Amino acid sequence: MDPVIQVRDLTKRYHDVAALDGVSFDIERDTIYGFLGRNGAGKTTAMSILTAQNFATSGSVRVFGEDPYENARVLRRICFVRESQKYPDEATARTAFASARLFFPNWDQAFADDLVDAFQLPTKTTIKKLSRGQLSAVGVIIGLASRSEITFFDEPYLGLDAVARQVFYDRLLADYAEHPRTVLLSSHLIDEIANLIERVIVIDRGRILMDQSAEDARAEATTLTGDARRVEDFTRGREVIHREQLGGVAAATVHARLTDAERRDARAAGLELAPVPLQQLIVRLTQAGSPAPDTTPEGSRR
Missing domain, CATH: 3.30.70 (Alpha-Beta Plaits)
Known part of the structure; x- marks a missing residue:
């Protein structure tokens, strides 16, 4: 294994609620993950902590072997795209991409331009006037064209129609083949991404329910x-x-x-x-409330 992210005993509490309850897992280099679970399971909380946009109550997170909080060396190598992404009121897609080009060292402007055409995105319209699907396309383009070493997609493509989502999946796979990196896809559309993902992490009620290869999961x-x-x-x-x-x-x-x-x-x-299709398996397991197995990565157990 060659983990780029190591999470140990991570807990995040909001008053009496444990959004994350002592979870441990590794994220391997150059792998596409499905980061899955029901609403409120803890997925967004975990990704926010991994990208230094939230604080852990306890436990440790290492990204590229370092604490990501206020760490420019780490954060410039990460892209976090989320459905609720905020932009300045007068920003256009063009200005958003220009800002991304300055921040992400691997930014590919030609690829971004190609994606703009593929998604038929108006780049001169202010983002606040874009439709939900067009706003989703802005985030998807930034996530793909950044070519960051680790890219998190937290449901940013929910606003896309079926054709546009397929464009996203096709472009992601094609570019990943040429430019491998680590990708985490959080999605409720499990059937749609089932053929994309190589490993599956399922969070349920703040705990890890599954952490294994997609192939092994399908045989479960x-x-x-x-x-x-x-x-x-x-x-x-x-x-x-x-x-x-x-x-x-x-x-x-x-x-x-x-x-x-x-x-x-x-x-x-x-x-x-x-x-059993992957989506059905995950639905059945979370409905059954199965206890979380011991998925602590080897080497961290005592």
């Missing part, structure tokens, strides 16, 4: 469908995170990595097996 659960009694027999003693039944036919989603032998036994019992 299986849905079995068939005769209700046979489904019940096969799933007995296993962690079932969702169950439904219509007449004599039932479907159950088990949170377990089934062995080849178990799959053969299920098929022999007349059950159909289907993989």
Whole structure:
């Protein structure tokens, strides 16, 4: 592993509420992460602390091996794009990009100009007069064209229509292939980004619920469908995170990595097996309120 971010026992409390409750994780270099969870789970709080826009109650954060707070060396290597990004009242997209060019050392103006055309963005209109989708495009363009070593996208593309979101995904992947960097995507549109992300971190109620590769996450659960009694027999003693039944036919989603032998036994019992899409898995796990596993990175355990 080659972590660019190391988080240890991070806690953030707002009075009696723990927005983050002792979370620990690493973010690896040149990897696209899905940073996922329900509203209020702690995602934005964590990203705000990692980018020195908020304070931790306790715990430690290291970005490029340093504390990011009031650290220009670190902050110039990070881009944080969020849905609620604020701009001066008279700023236009053109002035926003000019300011970004001065701040981000890897800024690519030609790439920014190409993205302006792709998103059909008016650059002379004041930002406060732009539509929500156009405002989202401003943030997305800054996040992509900055080519920062670490880029956080905190739902900035929610205002984009389906076509514009696909433009974002396509351009992100193409540019990432040529200019690898670390990208964290926070999104509720999990199905849309499922094929983009290489690792998944899920936060639920301020704790880490999942921290693993996207490939491993997809293998974490299986849905079995068939005769209700046979489904019940096969799933007995296993962690079932969702169950439904219509007449004599039932479907159950088990949170377990089934062995080849178990799959053969299920098929022999007349059950159909289907993989669980990443979005459905995360929805089921957060609905079930599964306890957070021990995902403390190796080397930090005592």
